[in-house]
Amino acid sequence: MRLYPENSNKKQMQFTLEQTDTLSHARAATMTTDHGQIQTPIFMPVGTVGSVKGVLHRDLEQQVRAQIILGNTYHLYLRPGLEVLREAGGLHRFSSWDHPILTDSGGFQVFSLASQRKLTEQGCHFSSHIDGSKHLFTPESVIDTQRIIGADIIMAFDECPPGTASRDYAAQSWERTSRWLERCFEQYSRTESPYGHHQSLFPIVQGCTYADLRARSAEFVQQFGAQGYAIGGLAVGEPAPVMYEMIEVCNAILPKDRPRYLMGVGTPINILEAIERGVDMFDCVMPTRNGRNGMLFTSEGIINIRNQKWQHDFSPIDPNGTAYVDTVYSKGYLRHLNIAGEMLAAQIASIHNLAFYLWLVEQARLHILAGDFKSWKDVMVEKLGRRL
């Protein structure tokens, strides 16, 4: 095992397992960062540019009860830029969010957003989606950028191939991502946070839908003795059962005493299925982006609030919901706001959906601790996919 002494001397993120389910691989744990604790399994709201769209921090804390949020290196690097972030004292201070933050490395965005990208061994050249300006991301530059942003958990720079990638492409891509990972850890060991708090670098398991590549990747990433591990490149076009199988392959190999983060996933059902298979952390744009477009997730199923059938329904948005928006506002009113294009519709739906996602993972945690996760999960999966 390769060691990185500069970092092992520092205070590291703690991960304390509290309970492992007897009938599945589900676990409950507590992570401790310099910006506070995170109780897992956890869902992390996505705040790409340093803001969870439409949700005030006050509501994020009190209504959604978010414990950690995401930022995105690609977006923050382009806007407001590193100079402003450094001058502000990092993203925590800049955005007045004094709880944990995780930043994605920008690997995914370089492929999903930027144009004219050119992959080389060195890194990725791309044009900004904002003004077309040309930039280069390398494993080293992405670590440096995440140092300046200052998130508690930072991610390795990887390539995320599509779910339909051929085996040859997947293997070639994974090999380059692995070489990039070594450079990420080297740069990580040479640098430290400018703001004094600890930052943990998570490597990302890749390998598309090929079990042997996934297994090799999961073995490979462990040499860095990281404080947590991510599973990337899933929910990118492959069928859900394939995704579940890949999670099983990865989690059979990844260390049990470290958090496992399934990137970009997913639907409420995806999340429960992944928790059952031993995943601890999730992020997804679905509750916020789909919420802005009228999709509401509830414990009884899914609502498309734009549907005409809600026009004259003045019952609460979600009588079982945990946020004040759930009972203060009616379905008919929220439909009206959404159809009218009012920003309040996006705010209400985002708060509702995020509060629901956080409620869901908290319930999962409580049932893991109580020892009846499996039976609870089976009942929930039955309900969560229904269309109301």
Next chain:
RNA sequence: GUGGCUGUAGCUCAGUUGGUUAGAGCAUCAGAUUGUGGUUCUGAGGGUCGUGGGUUCGAAACCCAUUAGCCACC
């Protein structure tokens, strides 16, 4: 009152010298969305072409009348 212009989907408008089942954008109604470009896709419904007559094998288009709106002049 006279002359001119314009009436085509809920709205704004295309529509070739007359030629199959009259189109688009927006809106409406549905569906999709998985490490966020406050999006973006996909599909559906919706028109007696202002009204009435005429010419023609065939009219949204040409002719006549009529009606509504706008403009100009008395």
